[in-house]
Amino acid sequence: MMRLIRSELLKYVSTRTAWGLTAGMFLTGIGFAALFGALFVYGDILDGVELSEVAPPLLLARVIYTSAIQFGYLLALVIGVLCIGQEYRHHTVTGTFLATPKRGAVIAAKVVALCLIAVVSGVVHVAGALVGGGAILVSADLPVYPEAADLTRTLLLMLLVLALWTLIGLGVGVLIPNQVAALSLAIAVAWIVEPLVAFGLTFVEWGESASRFFPSQVTAATLDIFTGANDTLTSALGGPSDPLGWATGATVLLAYAVVMALVGLILTRSRDIA
Amino acid sequence: MSHRTVSAPTEGGTDIQIQSLAKSFKDFTAVNDLTFEVQPGRITGFLGPNGAGKTTTLRMLLGLVRPSAGHGLIGGQRYAELEEPLRVVGAALEATNFHPGRSGRDHLRVLAATHNIPDRRVDELLQLVGIPAAAKKRAGGYSMGMRQRLGLAAALLGDPQVLILDEPANGLDPEGIRWLRGLLRALASEGKTILISSHLLSEVEQTVDDVVIIANGRLVRQGTIEELHGDSSTLVRCTDPSALVTVLDAQGMTSRVADEQEHGPGAVEAHTGDMTAVGEAAYAGGVVVHELRTLRTDLERLYFELTEDPEMTDRNREQT
Numbered sequence: 001m002m003r004l005i006r007s008e009l010l011k012y013v014s015t016r017t018a019w020g021l022t023a024g025m026f027l028t029g030i031g032f033a034a035l036f037g038a039l040f041v042y043g044d045i046l047d048g049v050e051l052s053e054v055a056p057p058l059l060l061a062r063v064i065y066t067s068a069i070q071f072g073y074l075l076a077l078v079i080g081v082l083c084i085g086q087e088y089r090h091h092t093v094t095g096t097f098l099a100t101p102k103r104g105a106v107i108a109a110k111v112v113a114l115c116l117i118a119v120v121s122g123v124v125h126v127a128g129a130l131v132g133g134g135a136i137l138v139s140a141d142l143p144v145y146p147e148a149a150d151l152t153r154t155l156l157l158m159l160l161v162l163a164l165w166t167l168i169g170l171g172v173g174v175l176i177p178n179q180v181a182a183l184s185l186a187i188a189v190a191w192i193v194e195p196l197v198a199f200g201l202t203f204v205e206w207g208e209s210a211s212r213f214f215p216s217q218v219t220a221a222t223l224d225i226f227t228g229a230n231d232t233l234t235s236a237l238g239g240p241s242d243p244l245g246w247a248t249g250a251t252v253l254l255a256y257a258v259v260m261a262l263v264g265l266i267l268t269r270s271r272d273i274a
Numbered sequence: 275m276s277h278r279t280v281s282a283p284t285e286g287g288t289d290i291q292i293q294s295l296a297k298s299f300k301d302f303t304a305v306n307d308l309t310f311e312v313q314p315g316r317i318t319g320f321l322g323p324n325g326a327g328k329t330t331t332l333r334m335l336l337g338l339v340r341p342s343a344g345h346g347l348i349g350g351q352r353y354a355e356l357e358e359p360l361r362v363v364g365a366a367l368e369a370t371n372f373h374p375g376r377s378g379r380d381h382l383r384v385l386a387a388t389h390n391i392p393d394r395r396v397d398e399l400l401q402l403v404g405i406p407a408a409a410k411k412r413a414g415g416y417s418m419g420m421r422q423r424l425g426l427a428a429a430l431l432g433d434p435q436v437l438i439l440d441e442p443a444n445g446l447d448p449e450g451i452r453w454l455r456g457l458l459r460a461l462a463s464e465g466k467t468i469l470i471s472s473h474l475l476s477e478v479e480q481t482v483d484d485v486v487i488i489a490n491g492r493l494v495r496q497g498t499i500e501e502l503h504g505d506s507s508t509l510v511r512c513t514d515p516s517a518l519v520t521v522l523d524a525q526g527m528t529s530r531v532a533d534e535q536e537h538g539p540g541a542v543e544a545h546t547g548d549m550t551a552v553g554e555a556a557y558a559g560g561v562v563v564h565e566l567r568t569l570r571t572d573l574e575r576l577y578f579e580l581t582e583d584p585e586m587t588d589r590n591r592e593q594t
Contacts, residue, residue: 003389006387017375095385098360098367273333274338
């Protein structure tokens with residue numbers, strides 16, 4: 001198994017795409033954390049009241065450092081999809097399955113390799129967010145790293161979220177071998193379909209409890225940044241009103257990934273590689 | 275009879291068995307009840323026109339495509355059951371199986387990693403196939419010939435007993451083809467089992483010992499290249515053909531006056547490969563001989579006759 005994981009890691013680092021995606025992780029982190037940081041610190045989002053006066057420093061730091069995560073997890077999704085999609089696209093899957101005819105083992109190796117890749121990419125993303133968001137906090141003379149233990153937990157949860165989204169990407173990629181189709185579908189669902197459906201569901205009674213299980217909602221729940229914050233502040237900052245607990249959230253994200261990967265795996269085992 | 279000496283299968287060699295293999299897709303049958311064997315220590319040409327089902331057969335043998343019926347065995351085992359497949363079978367299927375952004379060397383390293391094969395072996399093989407420098411560049415810019423060489427290097431990574439190459443001569447220049455022929459000969463003499471596919475008999479005629487010819491997904495001919503040639507006969511051009519036929523008959527050699535359209539005037543076709551006996555008989559019988567040579571079957575023509583049956587070609591037209 002170690003050999004297969006090493007092979008998968010080598011596959012990832014031996015193309016420029018990997019470096020592009022890693023750079024993307026850093027740039028989205030730095031760019032959006034700075035942008036949203038500036039908005040939260042200098043923008044007028046609470047009708048004349050400065051956010052930094054009402055929000056505890058920990059909440060402010062958490063909101064700013066996680067503000068780029070939507071872009072981060074989209075990139076994580078792309079990494080996951082490409083991990084298998086590239087193999088079909090360039091027919092390297094033939095060589096992969098010739099070297100390892102046990103296709104389940106290949107997918108398992110990809111899962112482990114992707115977790116490692118996700119953690120490295122995630123650290124890069126978090127570093128970017130710390131630089132971008134931190135710069136804004138410094139400029140406003142606000143605490144950059146308040147309540148170290150709690151803030152560190154948030155940053156670690158960001159890594160978890162990114163890793164889970166990478167696995168969701170793998171699930172989508174395994175399920176849909178055409179990488180263009182898989183990418184378009186995954187992005188469309190994450191960014192267009194989900195918000196629309198969530199909006200539609202606000203009109204029905206059970207809608208709210210259902211939309212809690214949507215990927216973006218679950219992601220927000222997993223990050224768990226609004227615990228203890230008051231409701232007005234939470235809704236002003238776009239936080240979920242009645243989120244799942246972080247562990248439940250992480251489990252739901254994992255379930256999405258596992259279900260898709262399992263269905264994909266069953267299809268992959270019998271799929272003809274022509 | 276002028277058969278080349280047939281070397282006995284090498285002790286401990288690994289054979290390939292294709293048993294009642296079939297593959298049907300939604301609207302057509304690609305491979306139909308195909309059975310044949312490939313012997314160790316010999317080079318077997320797997321021949322057939324494009325669309326005959328060669329690649330599908332190879333992919334089924336290698337566990338990439340699931341057969342509708344039957345199976346292919348390598349040394350008595352299914353490919354998917356092999357513990358370290360690259361050390362048993364080396365396969366080069368298509369010269370397009372490379373990520374354009376990854377270097378040739380890294381492609382080999384990715385495969386090598388799965389079997390703990392050291393980078394040293396990767397570099398050795400790149401040297402062997404003659405692309406050590408180019409392999410450091412991204413594969414997107416490779417010529418067809420370089421891709422073929424890289425594919426061959428990949429197939430040889432685990433020093434396998436069995437080598438399966440799909441159209442390996444495609445895109446190679448004449449020098450490259452000569453080099454490939456020499457390499458395959460050397461590998462076969464080590465007792466390896468070599469199966470190479472081609473849609474052109476002439477391309478592999480000088481390389482292979484055995485041939486398996488398929489058309490329309492079915493076996494149409496199998497045997498040694500000599501068997502395909504058939505028993506050789508001798509062509510004699512002389513002043514008096516009918517006299518020569520009588521003379522040869524007296525010596526116990528059957529013959530007939532050859533078709534003038536095909537062989538020109540004054541020719542006799544003797545049904546023996548023994549030119550010495552024919553020459554001596556003619557001398558003894560007082561027939562002046564102008565030309566004496568072995569008459570071999572035109573393999574290319576035979577190949578087309580075998581594979582271009584009207585029934586066979588129809589399907590290919592549908593397919594392409």
